[in-house]
Amino acid sequence: MLFPRLSRIGIKIFRELYGGKFTVPLCRTGSALEHYSGCWRPQFELHPEAKTFQSVIFQKHHQLSTTAAVSDAADGKKEKETISVTFVDKDGDEKQIEVPVGMSMLEAAHQNDIELEGACEGSLACSTCHVIVMDMEYYNKLEDPTDEENDMLDLAFGLTETSRLGCQVIAQPELDGIRLALPVATRNFAVDGYVPKPH
Amino acid sequence: MAICQARAWLSRGLTTLSSHPSLRVCVVGSGPAGFYTAEKMIKAHEGAFVDIIDRLPTPFGLVRSGVAPDHPETKIVTNQFSRVAQHERCSFYGNVTLGSAVTLSELRELYDVVVLAYGAESDRALGIPGEDLSGIHSAREFVWWYNGHPDYRNLNPDLKSTDTAFILGQGNVALDVARILLRPTAELATTDIADHALTALEQSSIRKVFLIGRRGPVQAACTAKELREVLGIKNLHIHINQTDLEKNQEDEEELKNNRIRRRIYDLLSKEAASGPSVPTSGQHELHFIFFRKPERFLDSLDRIGHVTAVQFEKTVLKAVGPGKQIAVGTGQFEELESGLVLKSIGYKSVPVDGLPFDQQKGLVPNVGGRVLSDASRDPTMLQKGLYVCGWLKRGPTGIIATNLYCAEETVGSILEDLQQGAIGSTSSIVKKPGREGLLQLLSDRNIEFVPFSRWQKIDAEERSLGSLRNKPREKLTTWEDLMKVAKE
Ligand SMILES: Cc1cc2nc3c(=O)[nH]c(=O)nc-3n(C[C@H](O)[C@H](O)[C@H](O)COP(=O)(O)OP(=O)(O)OC[C@H]3O[C@@H](n4cnc5c(N)ncnc54)[C@H](O)[C@@H]3O)c2cc1C
Numbered sequence: 001m002l003f004p005r006l007s008r009i010g011i012k013i014f015r016e017l018y019g020g021k022f023t024v025p026l027c028r029t030g031s032a033l034e035h036y037s038g039c040w041r042p043q044f045e046l047h048p049e050a051k052t053f054q055s056v057i058f059q060k061h062h063q064l065s066t067t068a069a070v071s072d073a074a075d076g077k078k079e080k081e082t083i084s085v086t087f088v089d090k091d092g093d094e095k096q097i098e099v100p101v102g103m104s105m106l107e108a109a110h111q112n113d114i115e116l117e118g119a120c121e122g123s124l125a126c127s128t129c130h131v132i133v134m135d136m137e138y139y140n141k142l143e144d145p146t147d148e149e150n151d152m153l154d155l156a157f158g159l160t161e162t163s164r165l166g167c168q169v170i171a172q173p174e175l176d177g178i179r180l181a182l183p184v185a186t187r188n189f190a191v192d193g194y195v196p197k198p199h
Numbered sequence: 200m201a202i203c204q205a206r207a208w209l210s211r212g213l214t215t216l217s218s219h220p221s222l223r224v225c226v227v228g229s230g231p232a233g234f235y236t237a238e239k240m241i242k243a244h245e246g247a248f249v250d251i252i253d254r255l256p257t258p259f260g261l262v263r264s265g266v267a268p269d270h271p272e273t274k275i276v277t278n279q280f281s282r283v284a285q286h287e288r289c290s291f292y293g294n295v296t297l298g299s300a301v302t303l304s305e306l307r308e309l310y311d312v313v314v315l316a317y318g319a320e321s322d323r324a325l326g327i328p329g330e331d332l333s334g335i336h337s338a339r340e341f342v343w344w345y346n347g348h349p350d351y352r353n354l355n356p357d358l359k360s361t362d363t364a365f366i367l368g369q370g371n372v373a374l375d376v377a378r379i380l381l382r383p384t385a386e387l388a389t390t391d392i393a394d395h396a397l398t399a400l401e402q403s404s405i406r407k408v409f410l411i412g413r414r415g416p417v418q419a420a421c422t423a424k425e426l427r428e429v430l431g432i433k434n435l436h437i438h439i440n441q442t443d444l445e446k447n448q449e450d451e452e453e454l455k456n457n458r459i460r461r462r463i464y465d466l467l468s469k470e471a472a473s474g475p476s477v478p479t480s481g482q483h484e485l486h487f488i489f490f491r492k493p494e495r496f497l498d499s500l501d502r503i504g505h506v507t508a509v510q511f512e513k514t515v516l517k518a519v520g521p522g523k524q525i526a527v528g529t530g531q532f533e534e535l536e537s538g539l540v541l542k543s544i545g546y547k548s549v550p551v552d553g554l555p556f557d558q559q560k561g562l563v564p565n566v567g568g569r570v571l572s573d574a575s576r577d578p579t580m581l582q583k584g585l586y587v588c589g590w591l592k593r594g595p596t597g598i599i600a601t602n603l604y605c606a607e608e609t610v611g612s613i614l615e616d617l618q619q620g621a622i623g624s625t626s627s628i629v630k631k632p633g634r635e636g637l638l639q640l641l642s643d644r645n646i647e648f649v650p651f652s653r654w655q656k657i658d659a660e661e662r663s664l665g666s667l668r669n670k671p672r673e674k675l676t677t678w679e680d681l682m683k684v685a686k687e
């Protein structure tokens with residue numbers, strides 16, 4: 001049960017735990033890293049202990065990986081271990097953040113107080129961390145969404161051609177400069193045929 | 200556009216209303232709609248004090264009593280809700296029923312704002328002969344039973360005297376129910392399924408489940424994840440009639456415009472094309488039946504009062520507008536035998552005294568969450584300080600996340616009304632008593648409410664009972680046990 005959450009801990013911590021011997025494959029969603037990130041896990045794994053353990057880790061590394069990123073910047077290392085990601089919120093305001101390679105956009109958003117929901121905490125059971133990749137060029141760099149991600153995207157509000165789940169987009173060097181928009185309200189809870197006008 | 204406006208109010212809320220004097224808010228119902236409302240309210244207004252009441256000693260609504268036991272990831276959202284409940288400006292009071300412990304007019308006296316988010320605790324009816332025979336249950340009852348809702352632990356559905364179950368409806372609830380009936384019990388044993396249900400399912404003689412829809416595969420109301428799951432059950436024979444998959448012009452149009460429907464249709468077509476058409480011995484079976492409208496339930500001859508068969512009318516689709524086709528009868532009937540029928544045709548909300556209610560739609564008439572005085576929806580006739588959210592506001596559809604956007608809209612309306620002086624205590628003389636008033640009233644009435652800290656005792660007990668059996672939790676399923684542990 002340790003592996004599934006490791007992607008969210010960020011690679012720095014992973015290295016700390018594994019004596020720095022583990023080299024991170026430069027991979028995309030759906031490749032080796034996802035294997036470990038285990039965002040799509042078989043059911044019945046979530047036993048109470050595991051769950052508590054997970055949330056402890058989640059909270060711990062929350063602080064840990066932030067410091068890791070900061071000390072990185074201070075070191076001024078050549079090797080690019082973080083990438084720049086810009087989130088564009090619902091009002092069109094932009095926030096640029098540095099995200100350690102290996103970390104999911106959901107996690108990164110939460111560490112940076114970006115209002116991206118994450119109801120299922122990255123276990124691919126909801127669609128609340130829906131983001132829209134703003135440039136097709138970057139969208140094409142991502143591995144195609146799995147069936148399971150597509151199942152959740154089906155239910156995302158304001159779905160677009162370049163929609164992804166934030167928990168499934170993992171920072172990697174070639175994504176440096178990616179811009180992600182939080183979906184704008186184009187939702188319709190039609191109670192009696194009321195359809196919101198396009199704005 | 201209403202929702203954009205709501206969002207503008209939400210984001211402006213923080214700055215412009217932070218200096219506003221305290222606002223007493225009561226949210227009725229602790230499901231997703233209630234918790235998302237509380238969360239948004241607390242975030243948007245620094246003076247908001249939010250009390251959430253629920254009729255059960257346990258919070259989280261259908262996330263606890265609806266979401267299937269084999270969907271643990273979906274329940275992770277309770278972590279977020281628990282953080283909200285423990286916020287310094289939020290309180291949870293379980294075992295407090297609107298309508299008996301406290302009335303709506305009392306709540307409105309006590310609080311500046313009342314948000315009703317008490318869901319849909321009844322069922323749509325078919326309205327056909329024989330509907331009250333034994334052996335027929337609503338999916339809501341059956342789901343509450345297997346999920347250990349204390350009101351339905353004694354449902355005791357008879358799973359032993361028939362090998363066939365009919366599920367009427369093809370939405371996600373129908374698929375949940377089918378999966379629970381068909382999934383190997385060894386797999387269910389490691390979930391938080393209620394103990395009494397696991398035992399009954401272990402002894403069940405149900406081998407064939409029919410998922411019956413009045414329309415076609417293009418209109419099936421389920422979503423891809425649920426369908427994929429039920430199709431993936433081990434050692435299950437699945438039957439789909441190839442001819443049912445033929446599409447008309449309107450079907451093509453519907454598929455073109457709807458990604459979910461397209462993916463569902465593809466999954467069904469693939470399934471129909473693959474696999475042997477006869478079950479191997481010992482295999483459980485799942486039959487998708489389309490174009491059948493239930494007409495009447497037939498009484499058993501040797502077990503009077505118990506259902507033995509259902510008469511269906513065959514249907515065809517008829518276009519009634521762009522992208523909308525309804526099922527119309529063809530005058531051809533057939534009878535199919537089954538001793539267990541689960542109606543999964545939708546939930547329905549119930550009104551409380553003093554609440555405007557649209558009986559036909561089964562929801563509270565509202566504009567953007569503001570409760571309207573009558574169902575004819577004159578938008579100027581608002582109920583001051585009264586709001587609605589979730590299934591009670593929109594009707595019984597939508598996933599957990601839908602309630603998040605729904606809460607955003609309702610809270611946006613509240614903030615707007617507040618800003619315009621339509622609600623809130625403007626002068627200190629008319630300050631509403633809020634929480635203190637509610638607690639006083641509950642104490643006067645000897646109502647033993649269950650605060651969040653006491654729910655945590657129940658939670659801890661359930662988890663520890665569960666760990667003995669390799670389950671994430673063993674739910675306490677009687678009122679006595681729940682209240683006893685809460686009071687320990
Ligand atoms: C069987 C089933 C399975 C589902 N599975 C999923 C899923 O896997 N994923 C998903 O995203 N969505 C799922 N949904 C949908 C999701 O559960 C709903 O969208 C959501 O729960 C609706 O939220 P709500 O707060 O309006 O109502 P509810 O969740 O029903 O909450 C209402 C609350 O009000 C309380 N209450 C009722 N009457 C009173 C009263 N008089 N006084 C005080 N309190 C009262 C109830 O006890 C309850 O806690 C499922 C729904 C069902 C029915």
Ligand SMILES: NC(=O)c1ccc[n+]([C@@H]2O[C@H](COP(=O)([O-])OP(=O)(O)OC[C@H]3O[C@@H](n4cnc5c(N)ncnc54)[C@H](OP(=O)(O)O)[C@@H]3O)[C@@H](O)[C@H]2O)c1
Binds near residue numbers: 324370375412545595
């Ligand atoms: N895993 C999940 O995400 C999950 C799980 C469970 C529930 N939910 C959500 O909870 C909501 C409620 O689910 P639900 O399954 O109760 O409702 P639903 O999706 O609205 O499905 C209702 C089904 O009942 C049928 N029906 C309605 N009236 C009928 C009648 N008079 N005769 C015959 N059939 C009738 C409908 O057919 P018609 O289309 O012909 O009307 C439809 O197939 C849904 O939004 C669902 O997605 C989600």
